[in-house]
Amino acid sequence: MTEPAVRCTGLSHSFGTTRAVDGVDLEIQPGEVFGLLGPNGAGKTTTLRMITTLLPTAPGRIAVFGVDVARRRMAVRRLIGYVPQQLSADGALTGRENVALFARLFDVPRARRGEQVRLALDLVGLAGDADRTAGTYSGGMIRRLELAQALVSSPRLLVLDEPTIGLDPVARSSVWDRITAIRAATGMTVLVTTHYMDEAAQYCDRVALLHTGRVRALGTPAGLAAGLGPESSLDDVFRAVTGDRLDGDEGGIRSVRAARRTARRLG
Structure with missing residues (x-):
């Protein structure tokens, strides 16, 4: 039997008296694009940080x-x-140089680093701009560069936290085109958070909607929308699950400020 790419069982985490994640159970299958959706404070980023070993899981x-x-x-x-x-x-x-730095951080063998860096830059369409300083890149190019940094070690699971935040529609499409092509070429599993329901509906095989730290809906975007009626969309599912509440405590004002700073820097 094939192991899931990710299996979360009874996952919980608190910041002081605030329960950010509250008994989350999830399974993500190898090769799928899985979207973790929900309003600010739903527990999405906290869940990602536990999966990526940045927060304790107990x-x-x-x-x-x-x-x-x-x-x-x-x-x-x-x-x-x-x-x-x-x-x-x-x-x-x-x-x-940015991608080479991550190759060293991820302990890519020295003999393979140059080739891995070249391949990663080529995968995201930056081979022709590789020797420009990143400070001269557009917002979409910066996000693709960060994809290359994450891909340089040939991971089996790619975790993306709001990968298109602050980007214009053309840049958003460019980033997703690269993600889709890489996934098709490598069979990589992709776990992504996004506030853009159109992205989730178009690119995710399945999604989970979190609210107040718990999974409130799970399934394919089309299946969840159909459950509300023939004219419904994933936006409608989001509203039904969250009650239109877009506030929350996860990360608080610091998280909001950080997201805004990111959006401004990306242009």
């Missing part, structure tokens, strides 16, 4: 391709590429 359990996150953190990290909301590229370095 209580609860997470396995990535059968590898226990709590017991074998380094082994899990070798399976994952992660693009956070906040910018991770250094504007003073060239695109190639």
